[in-house]
Amino acid sequence: MSGNLSELVGRGRVSRRLYTDPDIFEEEMKHIFGRVWLWLGHESQLNNPGDLFTTRMGRDRIIVARHEDGEIYAFDNRCTHRGAEVCPKKSGNAAHFECPYHAWTYRTDGSLKSVPLRKGYDTGFDARVDALALEPVARLDSYQGFIFGSHAADGDDLQTYLGPDVREAFDNFVDRSPDGTLEMTGGTTVQRYRGNWKLQIENSIDLLHPLILHHSAVDAADRVDHGGREPSIEWDTVKANGLSFSEWDELHVAALPRGHCWMGGFLTKAIDEDAEKAVMDENGWRVLQAQYRDTMIAAHGEERTDEVLAFNRHNTIVYPNLLVNSRLAQVRILHPSAADCTEQHGYIFRRGGAPERMFEASVRMVNANNSPSSIVTSDDHEVFERIQEALEYGTSEWLDWSRGIYQERKLEGGTGGAGTNEVAMRNQHRAWAEYMAAEYMAPNNMADDTAGA
Ligand code: FES
Ligand SMILES: [Fe+2]
Structure with a gap:
């Protein structure tokens, strides 16, 4: 089967079979999830x-x-x-x-x-x-305390696999802890959607969709009356989905080797603007940020603290299935169950030495944005299920991923583009085609009767 799979990924387009075909899903489990x-x-x-x-x-x-x-x-x-x-x-x-x-x-x-x-x-x-x-x-x-496993006995070591840009996301995760420790705690969010795993990993770096798909969540946020007080951080992260197209385009996306990618941070801008309009709240985000910054300065000094906190990314995506967000102190992972069924698990971290209210804010942000009760994630999962159903019928074969194909920027160690450029998804599809075309070696030297069949 592998021989023909590269034809399913074209220049700026992919076949719908990537999302629907159970035989292709079986090949993905071996060639991608069985290797990386x-x-x-x-x-x-x-x-x-x-x-x-x-x-x-x-x-x-x-x-x-x-x-x-x-x-x-x-x-x-x-x-x-x-x-x-x-x-x-x-x-x-x-x-x-x-x-x-x-x-x-x-x-x-x-x-x-x-x-x-x-x-x-x-x-x-x-x-x-x-x-x-x-x-x-x-x-x-392990890298920076994050444990990884591979079913392949041979291949790139972990640090090489992650590469410098992804390692930076984990470095920053740890650097944001005043005492340099992290504790994974606070429970797990578990969501299952009836759709292919690639729908979420593409969506995680799709900056064309928030203003459109999440407009009802932004509208609901707009109707909240704060009574002149500082808005909550979780409210702000919902509201941030309503940035204009030009604001999304001001952000940068980077497409890296092996399908990894990252997007620039957008929360700071919205939060600062909202906070400026309000009366300072002693229990609010700005006071908490200042207290947190003090704990960082006490541990690392002002210069290093500013350097660490200036690292402004939203999602860093470790292909094929991990989303890392050092600023929100959370990771999300996708577990594919079938071509049309995926589980998303979310985890939160407590930063050692930081005010406890920082951890509480992280929990609230996850609940607002990435939990089963979120009014944001529910939009994404709803549209994934509609896509999955629609891709099962009809005769048209191709899905379009051409946006910004002539505006890609060459970067040191990768390619990049403006926020709504689809360069990162094209990069995921390219990595997919490369993994699927490569020879499959079953783990532990067991004979694999189906490889290349
Ligand atoms: S299946 Fe485990 S002991 Fe029999
Ligand atoms: Fe979304």
């Missing part, structure tokens, strides 16, 4: 031996745990006996994992610890014990 570095979680979830969390790599259910040797291990959440899930928890601590079906028991490094009624197995069983460990993730590494 995927974000798993954060080291702050694994402070002590036995600490664990479960997550996904594409469709695969994965356990990540800190073992008694102090190392972090990641492996399939699937019993090697008959396939039952061995860890039902989202997170927690365990001495071992006991399968609920026939009680095969595994250590927190994934190795097989015990099997009931062992004498019922043949004499060669002992020799097979190592191979009966929970299937390990081929490679595991």
Whole structure:
């Protein structure tokens, strides 16, 4: 199948089959999600031996745990006996994992610890014990405390995979903590939409849509009477979707190797303008920002603090499925379930040494913008589902991604454009075509009967 896939990505257009074809989805799970570095979680979830969390790599259910040797291990959440899930928890601590079906028991490094009624197995069983460990993730590494895994035994190391621009987003995430620590906490938002995973990853850098698609959210924000007081930060992040087209175009988008990209920050502008019109509120955002800045200056000095806080990006997208926002202290990840079904999980971080109200503001911003109760995200998911349904019928093959194709700017290490330029999505599609065309190597040297079929 791989031989023909490159024809589905043209210059400034892609075939609708990228979003609807179950066979293409299966190929994506192998060629993209089965190969690249995927974000798993954060080291702050694994402070002590036995600490664990479960997550996904594409469709695969994965356990990540800190073992008694102090190392972090990641492996399939699937019993090697008959396939039952061995860890039902989202997170927690365990001495071992006991399968609920026939009680095969595994250590927190994934190795097989015990099997009931062992004498019922043949004499060669002992020799097979190592191979009966929970299937390990081929490679595991961390950058700035963010843990990634790859199913491919070979390939770029994590730092090379991320590249300098993406690493900067993680660096800034940590730099914004006065004491240099981050704690992933405050719960998880989980949303499932009936649409392809690429719809969200394209949307995350689509600056042509907020003013149009989110107009009802902006209208609702406009009707709020603040009584002359300073608006809340979460209100402001909703209102910021209503920037004019020329204001969106003033922002910059960068398209990077391997499909990664980022967009310039837009919240500062809206927040400052709204705040200027209002009476200073001692419980408001400006006072909180000043208190936070003081904690940063006490830790790092004024010059370094200004440098860190001047890093003004909104989403940095780590292709294929991670959205990083250091300023809002949140990440979002997409877990594809089928060609027409995707789960989005959102996580929030507490910055060590910062005022607790900063963390509370981060939670409120996530609730306002990226949670199941958000009046913004609900617009996006609604339109994804309408697109997915519409792409299933009719005869026209192509979707247009040509905006700004002649206005792309060459950058050091990538390409860029004005805010509404679709250069970043074209870059995602190019990376998609390259991954899908490359030879697939199954993990752990297992024969892959379907590669290239
Ligand atoms: S399926 Fe796990 S012990 Fe049988
Ligand atoms: Fe949106």
